[in-house]
Amino acid sequence: MSKEAIVARIEKKPLSMTINGKKIGPIDVPVGMPMIDFLHHYLNLTGTHFGCGEGVCHACTVVEVKSDGSMVDTRTCIANAHSFDGKTIITIEGQAKTDASGNVTQLTPIQTAFIEKFSFQCGYCTSGFIAGATAFIDRLKREPVKRADLETAIEEALNDHICRCTGYVRYYEAVRDVALATPGCVIGQEDKR
Structure with missing residues (x-):
């Protein structure tokens, strides 16, 4: 069987979503x-990394924006592309603000x-940690925690993210600093950094 015949036999369905603030699709994508x-x-968005391929390491995590505006972290290596049809996501490329030329502002x-x-070492897991931390801070804005419970909340939120370079302490410190600096995330905080 020729390559063209094999490609022709692959079932495709249209897919549309919003990625990094831009409407994408419909694009015919293999089921x-x-x-x-x-x-x-399809989109040349390669900042989200493929790690384990089993949804365990969380290197492939992106931010999914729910219809109510809340954010959750979602793994992409175990999720079918069509499961994102109609959804809004933010990849690492869409986190920072950029100008018309694509330069980070x-x-x-x-x-x-x-x-x-300096939370990262090799950086392979960083985009997944950023997605997880972004969703965590968003959750804290809606459901703040007591200062005494912040460390535990960070650990629970980021516990599934694997860093082979063992940079956890610095990731957690960075997230703690953002939570403490973001109004409404922490209840009864005295600065205990």
Whole structure:
């Protein structure tokens, strides 16, 4: 069977969503294609990394914006691209503000804190940590925690993210600093950094 015949037999369905503030689609995408492959091969958004391929390491995590505006972190290596049809997501490329030329004009508080704390080493897991931390800070804005419970809340929120370089302490410190600096995230805080 020729390559063209094989390609012709692959079932495709249209897919539309909003990614990094831009409407995408409809694009005919193979049924069963993992979302990370769609991001990489159809949109050239390669900042979201493929790690384990089993949804365990969370390197492939992006931010999903729900219809009520709340954010959750979602893995893309185990999610079918069509499961995102009609949804809104933010990849690492869409986190910072950019000008018309694509130059970064302003980093997010999470990105800034990660740089200031030098939270990453090889950087492979960083985009997933940024997505997880972004969703966590968003949740804290709606459901603040007591200052005494902040460390535990950070650990629970980011516990599933794997960093092979063992940079956890600096990631957690950066997230803690952002939570403490963001009004409404922490109840009864005295600065105990």
